[in-house]
Amino acid sequence: MDSELLHMALIALAVLGCIGLLFGIGLAMAAQKFAVKVNPKVEEVLEALAGAQ
Amino acid sequence: MKPIRSYIVAALCLLVLLLLVCGCGSEHRFIKGTSFKGENQIVITFAGPVDAGWAKSTGNYKVYEKPDPDINLSISSIDLSPDGTTVTLTFGLPLNQAQTHIVTVKEIMAEGKTQGTAVMTVKKVYFGYLLSILLGAMIIKNFVFTKYLGLCVFFGTSQKKSTAVGMGITFTLVMVASAMMSWFMYQFILKPMRLDFLQIVIFIGLVSLSVQAVDTVLRKVNPALFKAFGVYLVLVIANCIILAVPLLLANNEYNAAESFMLALGAGVGFLIALFLMSAVRERLEVADVPQTYKGLPIAFITAGLFALAFMGFSGMSIF
Numbered sequence: 180m181d182s183e184l185l186h187m188a189l190i191a192l193a194v195l196g197c198i199g200l201l202f203g204i205g206l207a208m209a210a211q212k213f214a215v216k217v218n219p220k221v222e223e224v225l226e227a228l229a230g231a232q
Numbered sequence: 233m234k235p236i237r238s239y240i241v242a243a244l245c246l247l248v249l250l251l252l253v254c255g256c257g258s259e260h261r262f263i264k265g266t267s268f269k270g271e272n273q274i275v276i277t278f279a280g281p282v283d284a285g286w287a288k289s290t291g292n293y294k295v296y297e298k299p300d301p302d303i304n305l306s307i308s309s310i311d312l313s314p315d316g317t318t319v320t321l322t323f324g325l326p327l328n329q330a331q332t333h334i335v336t337v338k339e340i341m342a343e344g345k346t347q348g349t350a351v352m353t354v355k356k357v358y359f360g361y362l363l364s365i366l367l368g369a370m371i372i373k374n375f376v377f378t379k380y381l382g383l384c385v386f387f388g389t390s391q392k393k394s395t396a397v398g399m400g401i402t403f404t405l406v407m408v409a410s411a412m413m414s415w416f417m418y419q420f421i422l423k424p425m426r427l428d429f430l431q432i433v434i435f436i437g438l439v440s441l442s443v444q445a446v447d448t449v450l451r452k453v454n455p456a457l458f459k460a461f462g463v464y465l466v467l468v469i470a471n472c473i474i475l476a477v478p479l480l481l482a483n484n485e486y487n488a489a490e491s492f493m494l495a496l497g498a499g500v501g502f503l504i505a506l507f508l509m510s511a512v513r514e515r516l517e518v519a520d521v522p523q524t525y526k527g528l529p530i531a532f533i534t535a536g537l538f539a540l541a542f543m544g545f546s547g548m549s550i551f
Binding site for chain 2: 198202206210
């Protein structure tokens with residue numbers, strides 16, 4: 180394998196990984212700040228239904 | 233107390249915009265300005281008189297359109313004004329003034345001394361240019377009616393005026409946010425690191441990020457509107473317009489202000505399209521439409537008629 184290509188791929192991986200991590204943490208914090216309480220029964224009912232559509 | 237605070241915020245926003253616009257031109261200390269003149273001329277104004285021998289030589293100027301740096305435009309003649317401060321370059325062919333031109337002036341000679349090389353950008357009047365981008369994306373090249381992009385969300389949410397307007401506004405917000413993020417990412421991260429072959433993947437990621445953010449915030453802030461959007465808010469991720477705009481920005485090498493205007497124009501254009509369509513479809517609900525055409529078929533025909541009407545704007549240019 181060409182070492183230059185490998186180098187490029189590694190840079191891409193590192194950069195995209197960092198960006199993804201940063202935005203992921205941001206979204207997680209936003210989700211916590213704007214959390215909405217959902218009635219747990221809603222999920223239970225959905226689970227119990229057939230759920231084809 | 234409150235109005236004062238909003239004035240301050242508005243003033244700050246204006247300041248930021250002004251800085252964005254002013255920071256766009258690259259100036260050289262010995263060149264006062266460059267501008268288009270007539271169909272095939274570019275005028276360069278110097279701060280002082282330049283040497284006639286230097287100014288008359290075609291080899292000292294290099295002019296090309298910004299997207300094509302390889303193609304130099306051929307200069308047919310050069311005129312120097314009597315006081316020696318204004319040079320008029322005349323080209324053999326008419327210039328495409330919708331494009332930004334780059335003028336390189338080599339080793340400016342003034343009164344026997346060299347003033348260095350200047351690289352200048354020539355554009356049409358700037359605010360007019362921004363406005364033409366805005367109106368172009370909004371009406372003349374409306375993404376829905378002339379490029380047929382984003383039709384899924386367009387037909388899905390245009391049944392009621394209230395939903396249509398809500399969707400249009402959310403779409404505009406998501407569009408501006410994701411386009412500005414994409415512009416920043418492309419100019420400052422992807423291009424310097426030569427990762428621009430990954431642009432589509434990254435733009436999709438940024439779009440889904442902003443949609444997710446709007447989803448999270450809207451769920452808490454305005455549950456009624458959130459319910460009205462239903463599945464369509466998530467469908468914005470798969471909307472082609474919202475991906476087309478960052479790609480256009482990257483291709484055309486727009487700067488921050490131009491990107492903002494294109495994103496805003498695309499968003500508001502979509503809002504206009506949705507509003508027009510929902511106004512017609514509300515009437516169609518009570519109209520006597522043949523059974524086979526009820527619902528989506530007549531909606532498609534209406535969209536086609538709108539597209540025909542919008543064709544009337546095609547080829548128009550402002551400023």
